[in-house]
Amino acid sequence: TEACLSAIEGAGALNAVVHKTPEIALEQARAADGRIKAGNAPDMCGIPLGIKDLFCTRGVASQAASKILDGFTPEYESTVTRKLFESGAVMLGKLNMDEFAMGSSNETSTYGNAVNPWKRGNDEAQLTPGGSSGGSASAVAADLCLAATGTDTGGSIRQPAAFTGITGIKPTYGRCSRWGIVAFASSLDQAGPMTKDVRDAAIMLEAMCGHDPMDSTSADLAVPDFEAMLTGDIKGKKIGIPREYHMDGMPEEIETLWAEGRRMLQAAGAEIVDISLPHTKYALPTYYVIAPAEASSNLARYDGVRYGRRAPLAQGDGITEMYEKTRAEGFGHEVQRRIMVGTYVLSAGFYDAYYNRARKVRTLIKKDFEDVFAQGVDAILTPATPSAAFGLGEMKEADPVQMYLNDVFTVTVNLAGLPGISVPAGTDRQGLPLGLQLIGRPWEEGDLLNCAYALE
Numbered sequence: 001t002e003a004c005l006s007a008i009e010g011a012g013a014l015n016a017v018v019h020k021t022p023e024i025a026l027e028q029a030r031a032a033d034g035r036i037k038a039g040n041a042p043d044m045c046g047i048p049l050g051i052k053d054l055f056c057t058r059g060v061a062s063q064a065a066s067k068i069l070d071g072f073t074p075e076y077e078s079t080v081t082r083k084l085f086e087s088g089a090v091m092l093g094k095l096n097m098d099e100f101a102m103g104s105s106n107e108t109s110t111y112g113n114a115v116n117p118w119k120r121g122n123d124e125a126q127l128t129p130g131g132s133s134g135g136s137a138s139a140v141a142a143d144l145c146l147a148a149t150g151t152d153t154g155g156s157i158r159q160p161a162a163f164t165g166i167t168g169i170k171p172t173y174g175r176c177s178r179w180g181i182v183a184f185a186s187s188l189d190q191a192g193p194m195t196k197d198v199r200d201a202a203i204m205l206e207a208m209c210g211h212d213p214m215d216s217t218s219a220d221l222a223v224p225d226f227e228a229m230l231t232g233d234i235k236g237k238k239i240g241i242p243r244e245y246h247m248d249g250m251p252e253e254i255e256t257l258w259a260e261g262r263r264m265l266q267a268a269g270a271e272i273v274d275i276s277l278p279h280t281k282y283a284l285p286t287y288y289v290i291a292p293a294e295a296s297s298n299l300a301r302y303d304g305v306r307y308g309r310r311a312p313l314a315q316g317d318g319i320t321e322m323y324e325k326t327r328a329e330g331f332g333h334e335v336q337r338r339i340m341v342g343t344y345v346l347s348a349g350f351y352d353a354y355y356n357r358a359r360k361v362r363t364l365i366k367k368d369f370e371d372v373f374a375q376g377v378d379a380i381l382t383p384a385t386p387s388a389a390f391g392l393g394e395m396k397e398a399d400p401v402q403m404y405l406n407d408v409f410t411v412t413v414n415l416a417g418l419p420g421i422s423v424p425a426g427t428d429r430q431g432l433p434l435g436l437q438l439i440g441r442p443w444e445e446g447d448l449l450n451c452a453y454a455l456e
């Protein structure tokens with residue numbers, strides 16, 4: 001813990017840790033020492049973690065990287081962080097992210113962007129660590145913590161993991177409780193671990209997940225011993241290669257990476273099969289209707305009364321002016337864009353044309369996966385991202401759709417509620433890390449982790 005705290009002190013330029021909690025960390029570390037000495041240390045005992053700013057942590061600022069939550073210090077602890085601390089984990093601080101987890105580059109944060117510790121060859125230009133869990137990815141990759149929590153609504157664990165050469169798993173929807181995690185799009189959001197390797201992900205996931213009566217979508221299922229399932233034996237497993245994921249204009253090095261992944265799984269005894277997920281091309285537009293719709297509803301609670309910050313008011317301002325001024329200055333541009341899109345697709349005249357249609361397409365996307373799993377496919381291999389990490393500022397000013405295209409391989413997994421993992425798998429020509437994604441059957445995170453283990 002002390003080594004991590006001093007690493008954090010030396011890594012201010014990464015802007016990964018936005019709120020440091022050294023007193024809490026040292027107190028938790030001492031308690032962990034006590035449990036270790038007493039011989040009853042759970043798996044996470046004494047492990048120093050960074051916590052994404054989206055998780056409410058009792059008595060510690062939790063702002064979801066938004067100005068509107070300035071000054072908000074929750075009275076309660078999210079279920080996921082409570083479970084981690086009960087199993088002995090140590091909190092070093094809160095980590096940077098895109099505002100309300102909306103983004104793919106960590107550039108929408110009120111704290112300014114986090115920085116990727118990786119560079120392109122000898123080029124000094126700063127790169128994005130990805131988003132929205134960019135601070136988590138940067139902190140783990142730069143050894144500021146041993147692991148971090150992330151959340152993934154459309155790729156926010158897997159894309160930053162791929163951009164920084166670490167491992168990240170989004171579990172099946174319902175595996176981790178969402179209670180106490182600031183909501184973005186409630187039918188898509190899931191928490192998961194971001195770690196240095198697959199074994200750490202297995203250990204940490206087990207400590208984070210499990211049934212929680214406080215979240216009605218949390219599954220009442222036993223939590224397997226994920227680490228014990230890492231045998232490395234994937235003989236006879238059927239791995240599907242979805243033909244629709246061969247996108248036009250995909251860089252050659254991504255194709256090469258994908259082919260290398262197929263070869264490695266085959267060498268480990270897996271059977272590689274071509275599969276079709278025919279509704280893949282509708283996934284991005286479907287996601288960018290459903291996610292903003294749910295976000296616009298979830299964000300209605302930030303009104304200047306209940307949480308965080310209220311804009312200064314002028315003499316004679318009433319409640320409408322208070323809402324307008326607070327929300328206009330408290331939410332950043334991308335968040336405002338999502339609210340506008342979300343309220344539009346939910347409005348009476350457009351509900352059927354957009355929101356309801358997107359829900360129907362979502363069902364078809366889910367059914368594509370059900371069909372291939374019914375044909376005996378155990379897991380699906382795809383690239384995690386369409387490129388390596390890009391430069392800070394490179395996409396920010398462009399058309400927002402360019403940024404949304406980053407999520408092309410990851411959003412299908414959230415729409416279908418499936419588990420997905422990104423594992424580091426080599427580098428591009430300039431030495432930047434690239435990730436491969438494996439998508440698993442619902443509730444089969446153990447098998448999924450084991451397949452990923454064979455790729456390490």
Ligand code: GLN
Nearest residue numbers: 101102103153154155156
């Ligand atoms: N980049 C996606 C978005 O902006 C996904 C974000 C996420 O998974 N939280 O919505």
